[in-house]
Amino acid sequence: MVHPPKPGVSAIVTLGLIQILSWGGSFYLMAVMANPIAADTGWSQQWIYGALSLGILISGLLAPLSGRLIARSCGRMLLAASGGVMAVGLIIMGLSHHLLLFLFAWLIIGVGMAMGLYDALFATLGTLYGGQARGAITGITLISGFCTSLVWPGTALLIHWLEWRGACFAIAALLCLTVLPAYHFALPAPQGDLRQRAQSGRAAESDLSATLFWLLCTIFTLASVIMTAISVQLITLLQASGHTLASALAISAILGPCQVGSRIVDIAFKRGHPVWTAFFSVGLVALGLLLLACYPQWALVSMVLYGAGNGLRAIVRGTLPLAMVKPEAYAVVAGRMARPALIGQALTPLAGGYVYQQFGASVTLWLLCVLALINVVLVIVLKQKLPHQPQQPASGARN
Template structure:
């Protein structure tokens, strides 16, 4: 299979469904499990959510290593075994009766996240298919956009039927049984000739000027920080703006469909350079947050705009570097870019909670607006660099 081929529709659907299962068994798990875990064990929710931060931090620290492994081997085996690693962490989590063991379980889950979430999958697709991977990345993010819609009710049902420990074991079983065969089906083994291990990271990074690399890192990190802060604090911010809990929940629910809708729009304009997708992503996020800060009565519209911009964020993570480096360098570059974004994401709940407690909801929202506007400026700067000099 050469660089002009690309995954078929069935393969893209399979990859999208596996991402739903992988994200649901790791990153999105605590949103539903934190309360029952706290109720049974007596551990504070602060420590329970800290375990998720530990997992994200481990994932960020290991992201460059994951990228180097994908560059050398093609990524198929790494992705295939990610489910078993996450499952091992979930089994330990289900057996945890002490907080240290619970945190250790999330270290293992973090290793699996580095092996099997978006960054690893996009790096694998970019390395295998070059520029042809863009449509597959868009399709995968479109399908996985339904993740929370499917995963949160499903996890809640498992907890209702099996309690939270049994739910951990059930999700671990699904990850073990489904992830490996799915990746072996969707990523044929002949798609990539393994690259010599002697190919140094510095040689593979030579395609991308340092200024562009660090601009991309800053753009992705700011986008991840804003997304994480909004995910954690949106309900509280809306309530501080005068909305009831029920209204805040209803307004926040609009983000999911808007994320999927924006990805559908991107499919229609997939021939354009991804820098335009990046510009629309950060621009819509900034407008949505500014609208919420200035006119809280238009919170529904602000979340429509924010949700659309955030929906494009996942596509930009995969496609913008793909347009700027050669396929053989892509996995290494994406792995290095993932580290600061994931570390920022892991630290955001702690930093955001401190800002909220110290300065209040209004200052927190305006700080997020400032970060969003800074990201718009960075994307404009990157676009000017790309226009001035061929990528």
């Protein structure tokens, strides 16, 4: 199959900016909105954050379907429609005066997340561009690494001006106005026989052995669980280690720049097999968490290491499966891999909160260290099981 030329700089910048808006209007929204919603409605924080978990869970359950649609050359259409679906959810959320309607809004937003966040975009890029998608994926994650630095202050400003309900409507309008034209500009229209491509994708999917598939699933799921737990509990863990609230906030602020920095470094090594990026990602995460557990006074250094490793995680998610299967099969395989990782993310706040409440901060942190070390071992096992020619899966098919 002949792939179009790799995306240009303007397309990569556009996709990166739209990802910032999409993540900011869904996954990262509750970090700023939860308190105003609780103050206005009287709903408990547990139910409010539970709505976000519901959205992530729905996204995970729909990920394989999203992958199959992308494999049939529907990726551009799916991504373009994601903004409208998220906007509908945000409008319902802004109109919610009952908790059940609020939860329903997040069910809709979860559908939009399955259609328009990293997994769907990377699958579409891999299907369109094959091995040439790696540079685009790295560039997009580099730009979107500034997401929280931009969307959290921006959302807070909208809440200050419009209150939280008005902020929902404003973000919905922004998604409606920008997402559809952006994807039509940045991605080429599908070409070729859609039925033939779907059949080719199903046949090529068998090139990836069950062992490699489940290794990848486990690695991605553990990485997502660790990331979610740290995102939710980092401030609390740092305070429990003896840091003041101001100090904990200052230390956590280093994560964003470190994530972006590691993605810049990855650009210099883009010719290497992505399994090495995966090894550095899980290794740095494990080293950072172990340093924090053993030497709390070195928290700043530990978060630099963790942030760098976590920054590479998004790149690995997109590029490692792409190096192991044909482009026609990539969307289907990526969709199947996304389900356990997203379900793990959805359940992590509940499980992590239970562990913290029952056993305390130290046990919680050491449990994360154990999970991180297991992930290092799994990546080493994956490296050993890869074919000797890294660009070819066992069947000899090229990516």
